Amino acid sequence: MILDMFSLAGKVAVVTGSDTGLGQGISKAFVEAGAKVLGVSRSPSTKTQELLGEENFKYITADLSSLDAVSDIIGTAVKEFGKLDILVNNAGIIKREDSIDFSVENWDLVMNVNCRTLFFLSQAAAKQFIRQGSGGKIISIASMLSYQGGIRVPSYTASKSAVKGITMTMSNEWAKYGINVNAIAPGYMATNNTQALREDADRSAAILERIPAGRWGTPDDLMGAAVFLASSASDYVNGYTLAVDGGWLGR
Ligand code: NAD
Numbered sequence: 063m064i065l066d067m068f069s070l071a072g073k074v075a076v077v078t079g080s081d082t083g084l085g086q087g088i089s090k091a092f093v094e095a096g097a098k099v100l101g102v103s104r105s106p107s108t109k110t111q112e113l114l115g116e117e118n119f120k121y122i123t124a125d126l127s128s129l130d131a132v133s134d135i136i137g138t139a140v141k142e143f144g145k146l147d148i149l150v151n152n153a154g155i156i157k158r159e160d161s162i163d164f165s166v167e168n169w170d171l172v173m174n175v176n177c178r179t180l181f182f183l184s185q186a187a188a189k190q191f192i193r194q195g196s197g198g199k200i201i202s203i204a205s206m207l208s209y210q211g212g213i214r215v216p217s218y219t220a221s222k223s224a225v226k227g228i229t230m231t232m233s234n235e236w237a238k239y240g241i242n243v244n245a246i247a248p249g250y251m252a253t254n255n256t257q258a259l260r261e262d263a264d265r266s267a268a269i270l271e272r273i274p275a276g277r278w279g280t281p282d283d284l285m286g287a288a289v290f291l292a293s294s295a296s297d298y299v300n301g302y303t304l305a306v307d308g309g310w311l312g313r
Contacts, residue, residue: 067295071096074143075292079108079153080121083253083272084203087281088150088176088288095289102126103153117130124177136186145194148292149187149200151180151225155254156218169217176221181228184189184243188236197240201291202229202302204247206310217222222247226303233301242300244291249307251279270294275308282306 075092080101081086086109089099093114101107120142122199124131137300139146154176180236183198191198203291206212207219217218225245233243250256250269260266260278270278287306306310 064295068085068293069096069288070148070289070293073147074145075148075150075287076102076146077103077150077152077248078126078135078152080110080119081105082109083255084251084281084284085150085152086113088108088152088297089119090114090130090281091288092245092284094285094294095293097148098186099290100135100142102114102131102135107209126183129179129182132183132186133181135183139237139248140190146187146190147200148199149184149201150185150288150292151200153179155253156215158214158258160214164216169220169255169287172217172289173221176218177224177228181232182226185231188232188239188241191236191241192239193293197242199292199296200202200232200241201244201288202243202245204245206247206249206307208245208247208303209305209311229303230301231264237300242291244296244299244301245303246284246291247303247305247306247307247311248284249273249279249310251283252287253281253283272313273308274312274313277308279306281310294312 074095075087077085080089081103089110092099102124106123111119157172202225204225208222212219229243229245250282287304
């Protein structure tokens with residue numbers, strides 16, 4: 063039956079950036095759909111665990127600006143839950159500074175978390191999927207700045223444009239193993255990531271005016287797309303970046 067195809071019963075997921083915002087919403091969606099989730103964040107995902115229950119959601123803390131934790135993340139998921147079926151690369155940061163003065167530090171930091179670690183964690187997950195022989199799902203969180211230039215965020219735009227590109231590369235190489243690699247490009251969502259924008263009255267009004275849906279998105283708005291791309295309902299969706307943006311890109 064069609065709704066059964068959206069079930070994540072018996073599935074095991076890793077979600078990075080699970081302590082707050084969109085990663086917390088995706089973790090909630092997966093648990094509601096039947097999965098067990100290992101969360102990975104810079105700070106402990108205690109609130110998410112309170113929300114979802116210790117039997118459904120476990121977490122580790124790790125600094126994803128380096129690759130040190132990559133093998134431990136996959137190993138912990140397998141140790142705690144016996145296997146891995148789904149990886150969500152959601153952890154991400156943004157640094158705002160005029161491009162003319164943009165620092166090397168802010169370039170490297172954003173590229174490392176949003177792009178470098180995302181790729182090597184995806185590679186480690188794909189190796190685990192191939193060892194298990196039962197396929198898998200990789201979902202990365204892209205952005206409107208996978209399509210557009212943005213303002214004062216050159217490293218973020220570079221990283222998110224790269225996410226859209228390497229989603230296709232990984233998909234091209236790993237589809238033959240039954241691994242679906244896709245991305246979600248959220249529009250303007252009310253989380254910590256956009257706090258500075260929402261506090262700037264002029265920028266906030268300009269953004270809202272351009273969103274056909276007439277409101278900022280919320281973490282709950284990503285739940286449907288995340289479950290779709292994590293489930294067998296999307297088994298023939300490969301290398302695609304799905305915008306969940308209240309219509310922003312259509313303007
Ligand atoms: P957020 O700032 O609330 O969450 C960021 C998450 O990334 C946190 O869970 C944090 O722990 C994790 N993180 C950051 N640096 C880390 C590091 N070095 N090591 C480990 N974890 C780290 O923002 P959010 O809006 O929930 O962002 C989630 C993702 O969505 C990001 O990739 C962001 O770029 C993307 N995104 C957000 C929006 C938006 O409007 N909010 C739009 C498009 C894309």
